[in-house]
Amino acid sequence: MVFGQARPLVSPDEINEGAAATYVVELSRSLSRRGHDVRIYTREDGSPTDGALVESVKAGPAKHLEPAEVLPHMGDLGRALAARWADGPFQPDLVHAHSWLSGLAALTATADRRIPVVVTYHGLGSVQRRHEGERDPSPSTRIGLERTLGNMADRVIAQSQDEVAELGRLGVHRADIAVVPSGVDVDACAPGLPEPAEPGQRSRILTVGRLAERKGFADLIAALPLVPDAELVIVGGPAPEALARDKVAQRLRELATRAGVADRVRLVGRVPRADMPTWYRSAAVVACATWYGPAPLVPLEAMACGVPVVAYGVGGVAESVIDGVTGVLVPARDVRGLAGALRALLRDNVRRMSLSSAAVDRVRSRYTWDRIAFDTERVYSRVLGGTEPDDDEAFSEASA
DSSP states (O other): EEESSSSSOOOTTTTGGOOOHHHHHHHHHHHTTTEEEEEEEEESSSOOOOOOOOEEEEOOOSSSSHHHHHHHHHHHHHHHHHHHHSSSSSOOOOEEEEHHHHHHHHHTTTTOOOOOOOEEOOSHHHHHHHEEEEEEEEOOOOHHHHOOOHSSSSEEEEHHHHHHHHHHHHHHOOOGGGEOOOOOOOSSOOOOOOOOOOTOOOOEEEEESSSGGGGOHHHHHGGGGTTTTEEEEEEEOGGGGGGGGHHHHHHHHHHHHHHTTTGGGGEEEEBBGGHHHHHHHTTTEEEEOSSSSOOOOHHHHHHHHHHHHEEEEOOHHHHHHTTTTTTEOOOOTTTEEEEEEEEHHOOOOOHHHHHHHHHHHHHHHHHHHHHHHHHHHHHHHHHOOOOOOOHHHHHHHHHH
């Protein structure tokens, strides 16, 4: 099996690398544990890679490129992969492409030999264009190419039913789509005792992600005046020493000053991934105000750590967080509703404990990477025409 990435896949040790990189690495590790020979290929851009996991392929200049700049090199990437498989000892039984750009390269790589292609988009251009409009930096051809890719691939793996509906509107046949959600490392992210609170210490609201507008950090700052005695801690973005020069960080600080909450907003910057469980457990609530997105990595990690989540009910988040059971969902962009949910939850210790317990149970029963690998393996088996396990008992036996 092969995992294809058009964009470089560096070591996911830092939270700033995003959900897609974490997904590829964790899924490949789990599939390897299940006995599969997994190779990950990325376009070489001069960045360091984890040699134990990733093989770089020359296609275009060996430097960082934006998606619009990467697109013209996807044919070269596909042809380089085809040549490597033709001349080398390894030829995949199946190619799993991650992102629409990788999918285009995968179709080129398999054009002259019949190797099935599975695609996971990790975000659709139609959704991004709807929310970002003219600010969307994607190539104008992206949506049409995603439609073609979905209909040429042997199977599409969506990460939520919301994504299935979007793919249907795009024109991808429902019969060609399987749903496998994202997962979480429950060994790394586990409940634990937070540091004892100091007298008079504010309740902590934690939010995590790259410093991008769609992450909704501005919405959380706007909500904070309505949530007294709480601090907002934002983890993610550039390294701490570079925050002062980051334009988004500067804007968020200006918003906090205008809202009168500058003393209650803290930007941490990028932190090592190994430190994230400690950050999650330091919070009373984890807030996820992202406007859209298929993979709810942050809510899942928070739930695994036993921390309740308040989130906008969008995409995969709306399916992983059960409203009123493992967290609280709020309509997207409803700042007053967001503030009300945070305020009510911070004032109710018993409810937070109940949500926390249910959240841990849900993650461990449905979202472990071993379970996600098992479900992905079933998709592969269907595509390859082999036999497949068909129930949770088979999963239990395979994971034993």
